[in-house]
Amino acid sequence: MSISQNATNSSRFQVSKFILIGLPGIHEWQHWLSLPLALMYFLALDANFLTVITVHHEHNLHQPTFQFLSILAIVDIGLATTILAIFWFYAKAISLHECFTQIYAVHCFINMESGIFLCMDVDRYVAIFHSLQYSSIVTEAFVVKATVFMMLRNVLLTIPVPVLAFQRHYCSKNEIDHCMCSNPGVTGLACDDITINRFYQLALAWILRGNDMILVFISYVLIFHSVLRLNFAEAIVKALSTCSSHLILIFVFYTTIVVVSIAHLAGKAVPIFSVLRNVLNIVIPPVINTLVYALRAQELRVGFQWVFWLDKNMSQK
Incomplete structure (x- = not known):
């Protein structure tokens, strides 16, 4: 690296590290939040690892619906892991490169989660509107192509x-x-203009999560419109049960986004809301997703029991 390049880098970064203070306004007692956050974190890891293992092990779960759920579980594991910094409740140093890496990881995983929800929505849409052609439309190749597309979209x-x-x-x-490296929290420390940073983050949110949410909303409007036209109560119940688990996850995920967006506005007056919105947006979905499917999908519950039974038998041998 040339002398001029070194001079440029040193002039840009007169700080060598960032210090994570924690939750604003409650620094004195915020360590009490470490226990529930730790429990949620490990619950998310255990539940999602179990989902991945169960779907991989049980052949009757090798269906697009559960394959997408398995991919969602992997994304949730990555998303939950990014909250490790939340446990740095006292002033902790984090290098610049580590901080920028965390910013990238948080955005990438959240956007990937939104993309997988859209894929799951397409799966449910085809299952209801094109049930006879479902197996020929939503194939294993479709799952792979949709996942790769979402990965490339979000990564790039x-x-x-x-x-x-x-x-x-x-x-x-x-x-x-803050208790983690968020893009607004980091760029807010900059001494120069950050308009382009704010603009791109807003544009990215609308291009990815915004469009995903609109497409999901439109598809469910069509689904409910079609369901309400059915004459048989049994058919209505069956159609709704087909997408009920996914609908609950969609509701939780996008409701969280709306709530934290409102909290962001409140955060201008009460800074702790601005921090909590990021924490909730990362912590809640990984904990909820698998639990909802585990409670509502009999095939997954049976798969869990089978995996536990195998582990128990192997441990006794």
Whole structure:
């Protein structure tokens, strides 16, 4: 690296690390939140690992619906792991590169989760409207192609978020009043203009999660419109039960997004809301997703019991 390049980097980064302060306004007693957050984190890991193992092990679960659920569980494991910084309740240092990496990971996993929900929605839509052609439309190849497309979409479009944050000039302040490296929290410390950072983050949210939410909403409007036209109560119940689990997950996921967006506005007056919105957006979905399917899908419950039975028998041998 040339002398001029070294000089440019040192002028851009007059701070060598960031300090995560924690939850604003409650620094004195925020360590009490570590226990419930830790329990939620390990519950999310256990439930999602169990889902992946069960779907992989049970041949009767090798269906697109449960394959997408398995992919969602993997995404949730990654998303839940990004909250490790939440347990840094006291002032902890994090390097610049680690901080930018966490920013990228959080955005990528959340957007990937939204994309998988859209794939699951397509699966349910085809199952209801084209039930006779379902097996020929939603094939294993379809699952692979849809997943790869969502991965490429999110991986590539999310790259500018940390890159733009890296381009900012951090001259003096390095204390982030947050329990994790969020893009607004980090770029808010910059000494130069961050308009492009705010614009791209907003555009990314609308292009990915916004469009996903609109497509999901339209598909369910069509589904409910079609269901309400059925003359048989049994057919209505069967159609609704086909997508009930997915509908619950969709409701929780996008309701969380709406709530945290409103909390973001409140965060201008009460900073803790701005922090909690990021925490809730990361913690809640990984915990809820598998539990909802486990409670409502008999095939998955049976698969769980079979895996536990195998583990128990192997441990006794």
